[in-house]
Amino acid sequence: MSAGNNWVALTTIWIKECTRFLRIWVQTLVPPAITMSLYFVIFGNLIGQRIGEMGGFSYMEFIVPGLIMMSVITNSYANVSSSFFSAKFQRNLEEMLVAPVPTWVIILGYIGGGVARAMLIGLIVSIVSMLFVDVSIHSLPVIIITLLLTATLFATAGLVNGIFAKTFDDISLIPTFVLTPLTYLGGVFYSLSLLPEFWQWVSKANPIVYMVNGFRYGFLGVSDVNIGAAIGVLVVFNVALFSVAYTLLKRGTGIRT
């Protein structure tokens, strides 16, 4: 197809994906706002007052970037994995497969939908956090870059999960057994400097540490890892996962007989 046709196909998939999560906003947009409000009240306000400062900031200020990032990660992932798997399950993915839509357009369309939901939720959680604490911004470009790269990365990961999934259980296994532990151990609620040296070293093998810290640097100007390394890790993982998703879809894994 020509570039113009590809653009039409891409925007069609993107609009379709955005329409989907907006149509079911009670399932997609409200829960993160409620969950994060609870985190702010319980961890930030009640427990946080007893914890005191972390990294030179109040505990509430410290956890805000991590909690926004946690919402972005879970929602970008969930949006694409569930939407792609549903399209496979209901077989309406065939609408795209019979059409001359290039594989990369399908991937970008789904990722675009996941990123849009993640951005919207990031905004909602940020607004909720402002009710509890004065949010300061150290570097807006770093915030935007880490947010976009993280949302893209997990949207792509969700797509890969959706490609392999054969049942609805398969799309909840990775979030439950991989994503949630990595996120909680990724420095959302604590600074790595609190850990013994060995566990600090182990933690640095967790890619979510780089995302949370990169994002926190954008807000607070402090980070447990080098900000350049954080962005570098995100770029490398994005390229690698996009290549995996492209190869799988091009080959027809999980979608063509």
Add this chain to the structure above:
Amino acid sequence: MQALTISGLTKTYRGGVQALKGVELTVDEGDFFALLGPNGAGKSTTIGIISSLVNPSSGDVKVFGYDLHSEKELAKSCIGLVPQEFNFNQFETVQQIVVNQAGYYGVPRQLANERAEKYLTQLDLWEKRNARARELSGGMKRRLMIARALMHEPKMLILDEPTAGVDIEIRRSMWRFLEEINKQGITIILTTHYLEEAEMLCRNIAIIDKGQIVENTSMKSLLSKLNVETFVLDIQGNTQHLSLEGFEYRLSDSSTLEVDVAKSDGLNTVFSQLTEQGIQVMSMRNKANRLEELFVSLVEAGRKEQG
């Protein structure tokens, strides 16, 4: 020009099931073509390969001269697919479904909206454009899939059991619609279990069984192979001593007579013999669909040949 050329097409599924064993098939541009076969014969696999939903094991498929492997996008643009099972998002509205489908083919949104109005109106769905797909009746869903397949204005429409589960009135209106778009130049390939449908609509026919084409000819020449037809006659008069010389016949009841008539004999002799015996023929019809009889005999013959 040929709308579809299939040569040496084979498909072996992962479990070792050989669904296609070297299918050879050609469909002319503008044809109304029937692909028939019993369940599991390879119809859906063939259609799946043509529409890029199934990867072939070997063989070539060309759509309007475009190779499905090396010129995939051009070949795909020529095809509109109406699958057997409903495969749209049940939560989307009718208009969203058709407009999105056009978008996947690169049709800009404004033009897609214009076409949506055109095809949904033609298929009596325009009033339902804002209804969610799951709220539609079975017949409406079938028509929605036809409208969706036409949104990019393909040169060839493939319909896999398009009238399954549809009442006779809607079925007839769908036949009229398909005949109309065929007259406008769209090549149509149809699979169906209603053989009457194939006989009524299609000019050419292929019969597939166990992954091979066992017959590929014109409907006319296929039907001419039928030597004996059974007619059911509603009669009035005394049938106590009824006798038809030279014909096999059965009386279902005192006013229903079934007669097997060879093509060479014709019906006049039957009528004259009945008239001589004071029996009046009030009405008459074919007992079974003619194509159905042929279909069964061809499939059975093919199976005997294969041992």
